[in-house]
Amino acid sequence: xxFVVAVPARLASTRLPGxxxxxxxxxxxxxxxxxxxxxxxxPAAVVLCTDSxxxxxxxxxxxxxxxxxxxxxxSGSERIASVAERLLAISASAASDTVIINVQGDQPxxxxxxxxxxxxxxxxxxxxxxxxxxxxxxxxxxxHDPDVxxxxxxxxxxxxxxxxxxxxxxxxxxxxxxxxxxPYWGHVGIYGYRADVLxxxxxxxxxxxxxxxxxxxxxLLEAGIGIDTFVVEGEALSVDTPQQxxxxxxxxxxxxxx
Numbered sequence: 600x601x602f603v604v605a606v607p608a609r610l611a612s613t614r615l616p617g618x619x620x621x622x623x624x625x626x627x628x629x630x631x632x633x634x635x636x637x638x639x640x641x642p643a644a645v646v647l648c649t650d651s652x653x654x655x656x657x658x659x660x661x662x663x664x665x666x667x668x669x670x671x672x673x674s675g676s677e678r679i680a681s682v683a684e685r686l687l688a689i690s691a692s693a694a695s696d697t698v699i700i701n702v703q704g705d706q707p708x709x710x711x712x713x714x715x716x717x718x719x720x721x722x723x724x725x726x727x728x729x730x731x732x733x734x735x736x737x738x739x740x741x742x743h744d745p746d747v748x749x750x751x752x753x754x755x756x757x758x759x760x761x762x763x764x765x766x767x768x769x770x771x772x773x774x775x776x777x778x779x780x781x782p783y784w785g786h787v788g789i790y791g792y793r794a795d796v797l798x799x800x801x802x803x804x805x806x807x808x809x810x811x812x813x814x815x816x817x818x819l820l821e822a823g824i825g826i827d828t829f830v831v832e833g834e835a836l837s838v839d840t841p842q843q844x845x846x847x848x849x850x851x852x853x854x855x856x857x
Contacts, residue, residue, distance in 0.1 A: 600727075601692040602718050604642040605682075606632055607668075607675035608649045608704030614839050619654070619704045621844055624851025628838060629654065631707040633663045639711035641718035642700070644689050648678050664689070674815035675703055676790065680800030687794050695727070697794040705838045706788065707847055713831050717791045720829045728827040729796050730819055732758070733787040735834050739778035741785060746839070748786040748814060750828065758826040761786055761814050784828075787835050790816065796824065 608619045608629055615621075619629040629647075636645045647658040650670040658665040666685055672678035679686070679701055690697040698721050702709055713733055720731060734750045741747045742765045751759040751766040760766060769777045777783070796819075806818035819826060838844050 600718075600722055601643050601690040601697045602641045602700060602721075603686050603690045603697065604636045604639065604645045604700045604702055604714060605679045605686055606636060606645070606647050606702050606704050607672075607678040608647060608651070608654055609670075609678075610651045610653065611670075612705075612839075615841065615844065618838055618844065620657070621838070623707050623844075623847050624855055627657065628707045628847070629657065629704050630661055632702065632704055632709060633658065633661060635707075635709050635711050636702055636714065637663070639714035639718075641715050643691075646686060646689060647704075648682055648686075650678075676701055676792075676797075676815050677800060679792075680797040683794060683797040683800070687798075690794070694795040694798060695793065698727075699792045699794055699797055701790040701792065703788050703837060706835045707838065708850065709789070709835045710831075713787065713789065713835070716829065716831065717789065720827075721791060724827065727793060728791075729793050729824050730816075731791040731827040731829065732816070733789055733831040734758075734784040734828045735787060735831050737778075737783040737785045742778055742783050743774060748788070750784040750786045752784055752828055756828050758816075758820070758828050760820065761812070761816050763812055763814070785834055786816075787831060788837055789835070 610617050612618050620627045647665040648668050650668050655665040666682045668678050668681050745763040749766045753759050769780045803822045806821045808817040808821050838847050
């Protein structure tokens, strides 16, 4: 099985424009993401997928392959899917034997070990999952945060649903005490796609759930495509707001001083 890490990125972010080139600890955020992806052992290649000539030039200068995409892509997965055939050519393997791992361009501290763990999970599971994503156990203080995506998980590890709301709802119990009644799982924003799933992305119907929650993975679930999960320790910070950018800078500063 062959693995390609694809990093979708754009400069026209709605909530924090230009965030992927924001400086964090002396480096642009995107450079940090790409460097960490390159530290993983499993990928045959790490590829930036973007509609920005500026980002293509930057990635090339950092020694990373970049593919140009349309500016009309509505999500990171759609951006990757739009160049899936070229990514497949880079993998030099059949679609059914190639996994494309989507790592968001706003995760400057992504753990390379999580990328490798995903590859291990794909290799050991039969049949090969269509899609897989990591999840982590949520602390009580994060359950009701709408910026934290929650995952409802079946007994066999399949994702039943993703939401910005707390899942499950515990009826008749004060929301402050829900954490004592059920396990809550957060979603790390990384997806592993069997390449043939991405090749038919454009054929998936429009998803009202995706539009409502602003969560791209709901398009897959609503189309009947299952998503497997595996458990990791802790989350990877995604930078979507000025506050999270400041948090990332503080983390980087702590790493440098330590």
